[in-house]
Amino acid sequence: MQHTLLVTGSPYQSKACHSALCFARAALKAQPDSIKGVFFYEDAVLIGNDLAQPPRDEINLKQAWQTLASEFNLPLYLCIAAAVRRGVINESESKRYELNHHSLSHGFQLEGLGTLVELMNSTQKIIQFR
Amino acid sequence: MKNTLIHLTSSPYSSLACKEGLDLALVLATFEQKVDLCLSDAALSILTISQQPTPEQGKNLHKLLDGLEFYDIENVFIESSSLIPDSATQWSGITSLDSAAWSELFSSYQQVFRF
Numbered sequence: 580m581q582h583t584l585l586v587t588g589s590p591y592q593s594k595a596c597h598s599a600l601c602f603a604r605a606a607l608k609a610q611p612d613s614i615k616g617v618f619f620y621e622d623a624v625l626i627g628n629d630l631a632q633p634p635r636d637e638i639n640l641k642q643a644w645q646t647l648a649s650e651f652n653l654p655l656y657l658c659i660a661a662a663v664r665r666g667v668i669n670e671s672e673s674k675r676y677e678l679n680h681h682s683l684s685h686g687f688q689l690e691g692l693g694t695l696v697e698l699m700n701s702t703q704k705i706i707q708f709r
Numbered sequence: 710m711k712n713t714l715i716h717l718t719s720s721p722y723s724s725l726a727c728k729e730g731l732d733l734a735l736v737l738a739t740f741e742q743k744v745d746l747c748l749s750d751a752a753l754s755i756l757t758i759s760q761q762p763t764p765e766q767g768k769n770l771h772k773l774l775d776g777l778e779f780y781d782i783e784n785v786f787i788e789s790s791s792l793i794p795d796s797a798t799q800w801s802g803i804t805s806l807d808s809a810a811w812s813e814l815f816s817s818y819q820q821v822f823r824f
Contacts, residue, residue, distance in 0.1 A: 585822070587726075621729050621824070661729060692736040699711060699742075699820065707822055 581615045582606065583698040583705040589622030590640055595708040596626050600643055602706070607651045615702045616654040617644075618695045619687075623708075624662040627655070629684035645686040659689040712743040714818040720751035721770045722762065727752055730824025731773055738780035745784040746777070747814060748803075753791055756800040774800050786814060 584603060588595025599617065606613040619626055626641055633639050648655050663672055666682060669689050673681035683689065699705050715734045719726035737744040748755065760771045777785065789805040806814060815821055 587729075587824070620733070621726060660732070664725075692733060693740060695733075696737060696740045696742060699713075705820055709823060 580613065580704065581702040582613060583615055583695075583702045584617040585695065585705055585707045586617060586619045586623040586626075587621040587707060587709045590626050592622065593709065596623055596640055596644075597638075599708040600640065600647065602708075603647060603653070607647070607653070611651055614651075614653060616656060616694075616698050617648075618656045618658070618690075618698060620658045620661055620692075620695070622665070624657040624665055624667050627657045627662065627684050627687035628665075628667050628682055630682050641684055645684070648686050655687045656690040656694055657683075657687050658695075659691055662689055710742060711819040713737055713745075713820040713822065714815065715744060715746050716815075716821055716823045717746065717748050717752035717755070718750045719824060721755045722767045723751065726824040727755060728768060728770055730822070731770060733822065733824075734777075734782060735773075735780055738782050744782055745786065745818070746782060747786040749788060749791060753787065756787075756803065758798055758800060771800065774802060777802070786811070 584599050586595050586599045590596040603614055603617065625631070626644060631641065644655060647653060657667060662668070668676070668678065668681050669683040670681045672689065715730050717727050717730050721727040734744050734746055755770050755774070757771065760769050762769050785803050787803050787805055788811040789807050792805055793799055
């Protein structure tokens, strides 16, 4: 069975990103293709902000997701509208808005909600973490 | 195609959750997915007519309700105990369910998302 994970809770105001990470780790360890993709929406898109630096004695959640994604070739999607609104911007959006900076961390990609619909329709189960 | 229920529980004025839940409903409908809405708790305030929020208070999401039928979103459910006594001040497109039907609602969809 293949799953889609939908993460909507803020990495700072909830444990949604933490719980989703633990679930994804366990699922992928048990079956490496059990998760087709992770879609971050609402405040969860803040996970992809490259400029955020957690204190050194705390978990680096962004890095933990990047490591997992790299190990299992797991796509990490951020909703483009939710991300741009919150200042998580890739190079092409930065040019489009005529900005001097971009802030999207590597391993994450900006996609529309249509990508979530495609994931929903091509996996057996979707699990929301909020 | 899966049928999806979007359950709005957050106030339209305290966070973006309600707006982003509605955005997801509209995108699902645009992709011709079967989607219904249900409202409870603070999200019920979206139903009140004649809202005039300032930009600081947030967008007037009530205005979106009349457009739902153009996306073929036909069902907006609430629990009947949530109905306010003066129905003239509440949006008329809702379907109210008794407690038993409301409880069953959530198990009649393949996917339920909460915002």
